[in-house]
Each structure stands twice: as structure tokens, then as C-alpha cells.
Amino acid sequence: MPVAVIDCENFYVSCERVFQPRLRGRPVVVLSNNDGCVISRSEEAKRAGVRMGVPLFEARPLIEEHGVEVFSSNYELYGDLSGRVMEGLEGAVGAIERYSIDEAFFGLDAPTDESLRAAGLEIRERLGKWTGLPVTVGVAPTKTLAKLAVAAARQSEKRPGVVSLCRPRHAEEALRRLPVEKVWGVGPAYARALRAAGVQTALDLSRADERWVRGRLGVVAARIVLELRGVSCLPLEACPPPRRSVTSSRSFGRPVTSLAELREAVAFHVSKAAERLRRARRMARVLLVFLETNRFAADPQHAPAVSAALPVPTDLTPELVGHAQRLVERAFLDGVEYKKAGVMLLDLVPARPAQSGLFDGRDRERQRRVMEAVDRLNRLMGRDTVRPARVGFTQAWRTNCGRRSPRYTTNWRELLTVAA
DNA sequence: TCTGGGGTCCTAGGACCC
DNA sequence: TCTGGGGTCCTAGGACCC
Numbered sequence A: 001m002p003v004a005v006i007d008c009e010n011f012y013v014s015c016e017r018v019f020q021p022r023l024r025g026r027p028v029v030v031l032s033n034n035d036g037c038v039i040s041r042s043e044e045a046k047r048a049g050v051r052m053g054v055p056l057f058e059a060r061p062l063i064e065e066h067g068v069e070v071f072s073s074n075y076e077l078y079g080d081l082s083g084r085v086m087e088g089l090e091g092a093v094g095a096i097e098r099y100s101i102d103e104a105f106f107g108l109d110a111p112t113d114e115s116l117r118a119a120g121l122e123i124r125e126r127l128g129k130w131t132g133l134p135v136t137v138g139v140a141p142t143k144t145l146a147k148l149a150v151a152a153a154r155q156s157e158k159r160p161g162v163v164s165l166c167r168p169r170h171a172e173e174a175l176r177r178l179p180v181e182k183v184w185g186v187g188p189a190y191a192r193a194l195r196a197a198g199v200q201t202a203l204d205l206s207r208a209d210e211r212w213v214r215g216r217l218g219v220v221a222a223r224i225v226l227e228l229r230g231v232s233c234l235p236l237e238a239c240p241p242p243r244r245s246v247t248s249s250r251s252f253g254r255p256v257t258s259l260a261e262l263r264e265a266v267a268f269h270v271s272k273a274a275e276r277l278r279r280a281r282r283m284a285r286v287l288l289v290f291l292e293t294n295r296f297a298a299d300p301q302h303a304p305a306v307s308a309a310l311p312v313p314t315d316l317t318p319e320l321v322g323h324a325q326r327l328v329e330r331a332f333l334d335g336v337e338y339k340k341a342g343v344m345l346l347d348l349v350p351a352r353p354a355q356s357g358l359f360d361g362r363d364r365e366r367q368r369r370v371m372e373a374v375d376r377l378n379r380l381m382g383r384d385t386v387r388p389a390r391v392g393f394t395q396a397w398r399t400n401c402g403r404r405s406p407r408y409t410t411n412w413r414e415l416l417t418v419a420a
Numbered sequence B, C: 001t002c003t004g005g006g007g008t009c010c011t012a013g014g015a016c017c018c
Helices: A011-019 A043-047 A056-066 A075-093 A113-131 A143-155 A168-177 A188-196 A202-206 A210-217 A219-228 A259-279 A317-331 A364-381
Strands: A003-008 A028-031 A038-041 A069-071 A097-100 A103-107 A135-140 A162-164 A246-256 A282-293 A305-314 A338-350
Touching: A003 A075, A003 A113, A003 A143, A011 A028, A011 A038, A011 A075, A028 A043, A028 A056, A038 A043, A075 A103, A075 A113, A113 A135, A113 A162, A135 A143, A143 A162, A143 A168, A143 A219, A168 A202, A188 A210, A202 A219, A210 A219, A246 A259, A246 A282, A259 A282, A259 A317, A259 A338, A259 A364, A282 A317, A305 A317, A305 A338, A317 A338, A317 A364
Parallel strands: A028 A069, A135 A162
Antiparallel strands: A003 A103, A003 A135, A028 A038, A097 A103, A246 A338, A282 A305, A282 A338
């Protein structure tokens, strides 16, 4: 059965446009956390020459010249709209594989190539009507070719919205037109090696000697070669594999030198990470705390990462915060300007309902109920309604996000006003 | 002055064992 | 001249994705 993929166009920018129609037809960009880099661009912003991933301060001249509208990222809004897209798609096609915030794979079957494309078009129109977001649909014999179909659709002057590469003739034409570094799974390092060996296009790669590719770049790259030939190596995964790690980290709005502030920041990240751990119904056996200096500065770098095996697998925020405080002390060096802090929860195991340690001297069941109540309150009343005191109240180390749009769909105070 | 965050998988090399 | 061979496990680092 052919594989299909939907991919939302310029997802974050499109989300902003759903609630601010005046942004349509205008150059718009959305920034990364801390208003650092450009991570989503409208077509108009791309045409103006704003590159993906460029730091805001470097993009300033172009932004001013073309009157580009700039937004801080609003992940609550994007996450909510993503959920609506995914649910809409599931309603239309059944089981899907959620691949990222704006992409999903699914099986799509129809007797002819024409009817496949018609089915793709119907999905595109349905999602457009339900969510206001434009999506591109790619259909092909393998995931890698389906992604390539999306790239072909985006590259084409006609902007078809749906492309099928189920016919070998169509696949070959698309492969010929696509530079090798645009193939899904080919990053800068592979591209350099391939180009140096004379592999310039996706078609060249599909015709490369698979054993040579495996020897030179490894099995992952060899799989890409096969996938480009229409041999499926990456199956659809309808149920996501259990989570293996949870990270929470953030750059600071300004350099931080005090242990007290680092403790607060780390407690904040532990609290965020533990919440996600509980939502995934997992417990951690290892906790890791890391600090980083500004890697773009010429100053000496210090990027410690210290970890501890936890005595009992846990998802309890207070317990994790306690361990994290000891780790941050071990990592901290006096007199260093830190730019980033974070935590990782590793070596995750399933959270079984009554995981009470007999000898660890804590009433875990009671604490677990407290956590459930906290999570519920934060879900209902907005995040951070209840949080550990250790995260502090001023949070001077927090990030900049001066241009965030309202959280139209997830915060009562920020609902869309239809007529003022 | 200003440079994101969160994931996964694979590989190479070392330690250790028989 | 010639220096075992083959497992497993772990880890750090690299590669990729969005």
C-alpha cells in the first residue's frame, strides 16, 4: 500500500495567520526560544531572502527593509493546532504515525494514481477547512519518496498541494530535479561526502552502489538509497515507541553567575521535565543536570554535565528537585558566566501504578496523588498555577519572548476578540 | 549587545570475559 | 618474521530529524 505524508506549510507562521488574517500575503517570521533565531518563514519572507536559522540580529536589515512581521514562538498555540490537524487526519484516514508537530505518515490506498491524488486533495481540503492551515500531501511507495513528493510539490511553480510519485516515471523526474542534500535523511555531512564522490542529485543517490554507501556512511544512508528505489525500509509506526528520555533546557535572557539563580533555573526545568515524564507514564532511573557557557563567545568554555543514578525509579517532582540541587552544586564553578541550564531524565522505565519502595522511607503513594492533583490544576487553570517554590518568583534568568502572540486557544485571558 | 530546543539512532572504541 | 579471537556491554560523539 502506498505511503502518504502530510506536512503543514510553514507551520508556525501559518498558525499565526489563522488568528491574524491580516498577516496573509505579508512577510512573516517566527523566532526560536529567547527570540534567538528565525525558525519559520512565510513564502514572502523566504523570497525577501531571510534564511532559515539565521540569528535575529543578522536578519534585522532584511526585516526592516521588507517590513517583515516578527513573532516570538507560541508553542501552546502551535501544539493545540497540531492536535487539531492530527485529530482531523485520524478522522479521515484512521491510524496515523505522528512524526512531528506538523507532519504525519499514513497508509493511503486507491485503485489508480488519479484516485490517489483525489484522495490526497480531499484530505488537504478537509484539513484546510477545519483548521485554516495549508498542508501539502505526498504519496509514494516509501516514506522517503513520500517526503520527496512533498519537496517536489513545494519546488514546483504550480504549487500543486498534492503530489504522487507512485508511477516510476514521476518518481524518476522528481529524483532528477532534487539536489541530494534535500533528500530526507541527508544532512550536511552526508551531502559533503556524496557530492565529493560525484553524487549530486537524488537520482544519483538512488543509483549509487548501496554497499559503497553503507561502507562510507553507514546503514542509515544505505537505507535511504533503497527507499529512493522504492524498497521500503522504514515501516509505518502507528503506535509510538515508549519515550527514552525527557529534556528541559533553556538559554537565559542574560548571563547568570550565581548559584542561587542556577538552582532556581534547574528546579524549574526539573519541574517541567517531571510533568512530561508523568504524562508519558514513565519513571526515571537517571537524572542529569547540565550547564553551558556562551558557545559563541571567545571566553573559556565550561559545559559540565553531571548525572546521578536515582535510588528508586521516580517521577516525583520534589524528590527529583532534591537530587538536582546536589548535582547543580557539583557542576557549578564560581566566577563563570552561564548562558544555559537544563536537565535530562534518562533510563526511563514504565510507571507501574503502585511502585512503592518498601524501604525508602517515603509515602510515595501519597506524593503521587499530590502530583496528580498538581498536574490536573495546571492543566485546568493554566500552566504554572502550582509550581515548586524552589523555582523562585522573580525568575530573572528567564528567556525573552517579547513578541509572543496571544495564546488564543489555551488561555482564557487571551481568547480571540471578534469585535472590540 | 544579540546565536533554539528536544528528540532518535548508529558507530567506534575500550573494558571485560572466556 | 611471528604477538588469539570473539563475544558483550557501555559510553561518547556524531549524524540526522523537526
